[in-house]
Amino acid sequence: MNINVLTEGCLTENADCLIVGVFNNTRTVQGALAEVDGAMGGAIKALLANGEISGEHKETQLIHTLGKTAVGRVMTLGLGDAQELTFEELREASARAIKEALKSKLTKVAFELSEAWTSLDAKEAAHAVVEGALLADYRFAGYHQRVEEKVSLESLTLFCTAEHLEETKDGAHLGEVFSRGTNLARDLVNMPGNYLTPTVFAEKAKEVAERHGMQVEILEKHDMEKYGMGGLLGVNRGSVEPPKMVTIKYQGTDTWENVLGFVGKGITFDSGGISLKPGAGMDEMKGDMGGAAAVIGALEIIGTLKPAVNIVAVIPMTDNMPSGSAFKPGDVLTAMNGKTIEILNTDAEGRLILADGVCYAKKQGADFIVDLATLTGAALVALGTCTTAAITNDEDFMEDVMISAAEAGELLWRLPAYKPYKEQIKSKIADLKNTGGRHAGTITAGLFVGEFAGDTPWVHLDIAGTSWADKAGDLSPQGGTGAMVRTLGTLALLRSVNQNEE
Numbered sequence: 001m002n003i004n005v006l007t008e009g010c011l012t013e014n015a016d017c018l019i020v021g022v023f024n025n026t027r028t029v030q031g032a033l034a035e036v037d038g039a040m041g042g043a044i045k046a047l048l049a050n051g052e053i054s055g056e057h058k059e060t061q062l063i064h065t066l067g068k069t070a071v072g073r074v075m076t077l078g079l080g081d082a083q084e085l086t087f088e089e090l091r092e093a094s095a096r097a098i099k100e101a102l103k104s105k106l107t108k109v110a111f112e113l114s115e116a117w118t119s120l121d122a123k124e125a126a127h128a129v130v131e132g133a134l135l136a137d138y139r140f141a142g143y144h145q146r147v148e149e150k151v152s153l154e155s156l157t158l159f160c161t162a163e164h165l166e167e168t169k170d171g172a173h174l175g176e177v178f179s180r181g182t183n184l185a186r187d188l189v190n191m192p193g194n195y196l197t198p199t200v201f202a203e204k205a206k207e208v209a210e211r212h213g214m215q216v217e218i219l220e221k222h223d224m225e226k227y228g229m230g231g232l233l234g235v236n237r238g239s240v241e242p243p244k245m246v247t248i249k250y251q252g253t254d255t256w257e258n259v260l261g262f263v264g265k266g267i268t269f270d271s272g273g274i275s276l277k278p279g280a281g282m283d284e285m286k287g288d289m290g291g292a293a294a295v296i297g298a299l300e301i302i303g304t305l306k307p308a309v310n311i312v313a314v315i316p317m318t319d320n321m322p323s324g325s326a327f328k329p330g331d332v333l334t335a336m337n338g339k340t341i342e343i344l345n346t347d348a349e350g351r352l353i354l355a356d357g358v359c360y361a362k363k364q365g366a367d368f369i370v371d372l373a374t375l376t377g378a379a380l381v382a383l384g385t386c387t388t389a390a391i392t393n394d395e396d397f398m399e400d401v402m403i404s405a406a407e408a409g410e411l412l413w414r415l416p417a418y419k420p421y422k423e424q425i426k427s428k429i430a431d432l433k434n435t436g437g438r439h440a441g442t443i444t445a446g447l448f449v450g451e452f453a454g455d456t457p458w459v460h461l462d463i464a465g466t467s468w469a470d471k472a473g474d475l476s477p478q479g480g481t482g483a484m485v486r487t488l489g490t491l492a493l494l495r496s497v498n499q500n501e502e
Contacts, residue, residue: 001137002155003130003176005169010159011035011069016106017062018071019097023082024055032112032159033076039068054078057089058096058474062104073106085119087128088409094132095474102137102151109133110157113168122164123171128409129158130175131486135475138183140190177304178408178489182482184208185297189287189467189480193269198317201268201289202244205296205315209248212303219245227360229316230334231341231352236318238273238326243318245357247364250302250311252496259310260495261366262299262488263357265350265373266292266317273320273346274328287480288350290467291372292317298488305489307496314361316353320346332430336360337452340430348435350375351448358452368397369458370491371449372484378441380465387411388466388484391446394457401459401487404494408486412461415443422447461487 010018010032020032029037029044037044044063047053053061059078065071077097079085094111101109111129113122120128137153160168188196188204196204202218209216221242224233229245236243244266267288271277277285292315299313327333331343333352336359341352350373361369379389388405390412392398398414405412424436424444432451436444446460466483469476476482 001153003172004155004157005126005165005172006157006159007162007165008159010110010112011039011071013070013110013157014108015071015110015155015157016108017073017075017101018110018112019075019077019101020112021079022053022055022076023079026055031114033074036065036069036074040065056080058093060097060100062100071110075101083119087120087124087407090120090125090128091132091409092474094129095136098133098136098153099474102153105151107151107154109153109155110159113158113160122160122167123174126158126160126168126171127175127178130156130172131179132475134176134179135182138186138476140187140477140479177301178486181297181301181489182485184300185290185293185482185485186476186480188293188296189290189482191286193286193319196268196286196289197241198244198266198268198319199242201266201292201317202246205246205248208296208299208303212250212299214299214303215249217247219247227336228334228338229336229356229360231336231355232316232318234327234331234333234343235273235320235349235352238321238323239319241319243316245360246315246317247360248299248313249364250299252306252308253310256310256365257367259312259365259367260492261361261364261369262295262311262313263354263361263369263371264292264295264313264315265289265354265371265375266315267320267350267353268317269319270347270349271321273326273349274322275345275347276322277347284468287468288374289317290374290463290480290483293480294372294463294467294482294484294488297482297485298492301485301489302492305493307493309492309496311492312361312364312366314357314364316357318353320349335452339432339451342427342430342433344433345435348445351445352434354449355452358449362456366456369453369456370401370461370488371458372461372463374464374467375462376442376445376464379462382415382442383413383465385465385469387413389442389446389462390414391417391443391450391460392458393417393450393453397457398459400494401491404491405487407494408490410484410487412487415446417443417447417450
C-alpha cells in the first residue's frame with residue numbers, strides 16, 4: 001500500500017474519499033470543505049446548517065460529490081473539542097473513518113491535515129492518523145480453502161501545508177512503522193498453535209532479527225539443561241514440541257551498556273497442563289504468547305527506526321500440555337538462578353518460563369527489564385480488557401514505562417507491591433510456590449517474576465486482558481490486539497533521546 005504526503009490538490013487527487021476533520025460547534029466551512037462547498041454550489045453549508053454534519057468525536061458523514069470534483073466522496077469526521085483533542089482521540093477517529101470508508105468499498109483514501117484540523121503538532125497528527133488508519137485496516141488472512149476477497153486500503157494520502165511537509169512525512173513514517181510492528185504481533189497471536197509451534201515461532205523471530213541486522217541466538221533443550229532452566233524445561237515436559245529460548249540483541253550505541261531487556265512469555269498453546277483448563281474458550285489459549293509477540297513487534301519498530309539504545313530481547317517458548325510426562329502439582333522445580341519452586345497449579349506456568357527468561361536476560365547484560373505476559377485471569381477481573389496491569393521494583397523505571405504508554409496511547413495501571421503480598425508466594429518446602437492463591441492473583445504472579453529480577457530495575461506488564469479482543473473495535477478486529485508493542489517501541493525511542501541528551 002502506498003502512503004503519500006502532498007501539500008496541494010486535495011480535490012484533484014484521484015481518490016475515492018477525502019476525509020476532513022470537523023470540530024464541535026463548527027458553523028462555517030473553510031479549507032477543503034470550502035472548496036468542496038464551492039464546487040457543489042453550497043451543499044456543504046446546507047448540510048452544516050441542517051445539523052447533518054457533526055463535530056462529535058468519531059461521528060462521520062459521507063457526502064457524494066456527484067462528479068463535481070476528482071474525489072468521488074468527501075467524509076466529514078468529528079473531532080470533538082478543538083482544544084482538547086489528544087493523540088489517542090485522533091488515532092481512534094482516523095480508525096473509525098477508515099472502517100466507514102471500507103464499508104463503502106472506498107480503498108483510495110486521503111486525509112486533509114490543515115492547521116484547522118487539530119491542536120496537535122503536525123508530526124503527532126500525521127502519526128496518529130496513519131497509525132489509526134493502518135491498525136483499522138488490519139485483517140488476519142486465516143486458512144480458508146477459498147481465499148476471501150477482503151476490502152483493504154490501496155493508498156493513503158495526507159494533505160498538509162507546505163510549512164509542515166517534513167514534519168508530516170516524519171509523523172506518517174512513524175505511524176506506518178508502529179502499525180507494522182503492532183500488526184506483526186497481531187498476526188502471531190492469531191496463528192493457531194499447530195501452525196505456530198515453538199520451532200516455527202523461533203524462526204519467525206529470527207527472520208525479524210536478521211532482516212534488521214540484529215544478533216540472534218536460539219537455545220535448544222540441551223542448552224537449557226546446561227544452564228539449569230528448570231522452569232522452562234518443567235513446563236515443556238508434557239509436550240512433544242521441543243522448547244526454544246530466543247535471544248535477540250540490538251546494539252544502537254558504541255558500547256554494550258545501559259541495556260534495556262524485554263522478556264516475553266511465549267506459551268504457544270496453554271491447555272493448563274495437568275491442572276486442565278475448562279474446554280470453553282480454550283481455543284483462545286493459542287494467544288498465550290502475546291507477550292512474546294509484543295516483543296517481536298517492538299523489535300520490528302526498533303529495527304526500522306534504529307534508535308541509539310541497546311536492547312536484549314529474551315523469549316522462552318513452549319506449549320503447556322498434559323501427558324504422562326508432564327510436570328504435576330506438588331513437584332519442585334529449580335530455576336536457572338538456583339531458586340526452588342513448589343508447583344501448586346500447572347496452569348500457573350507462564351511465570352515459570354519467565355523466571356528463566358529474566359535470569360537469562362540478566363546474564364546477557366540487561367540493566368533494566370520489562371517482562372510482558374498474558375499471565376493472569378485476575379488481571380481481567382481487576383482492570384477489564386482496556387488496561388494493562390503493571391508491577392515494579394523501581395519508581396524511576398516505572399515512570400519511564402508509564403510515560404511511554406501514555407505517549408503510545410495505551411492504558412496502563414500500576415498495582416502495589418507491598419511486602420504482605422510477597423508472603424503469599426512463600427513455600428514451606430521450597431523457596432517459592434508458583435501461585436499465591438485467589439487473592440491479589442495479578443500482584444502475586446508479578447511479584448513471583450520479580451523474585452528473579454532481584455535488584456535489577458524491573459517492570460512487569462500483565463496483558464491478559466488487553467492482548468485479545470472478544471469483539472472488533474475501531475482499532476482492531478476480533479482477536480489479537482498487539483497490546484504494548486507501541487509502548488515498548490516508544491520506551492526505546494525515549495531512552496534513546498534521554499541518553500543523547502545526557
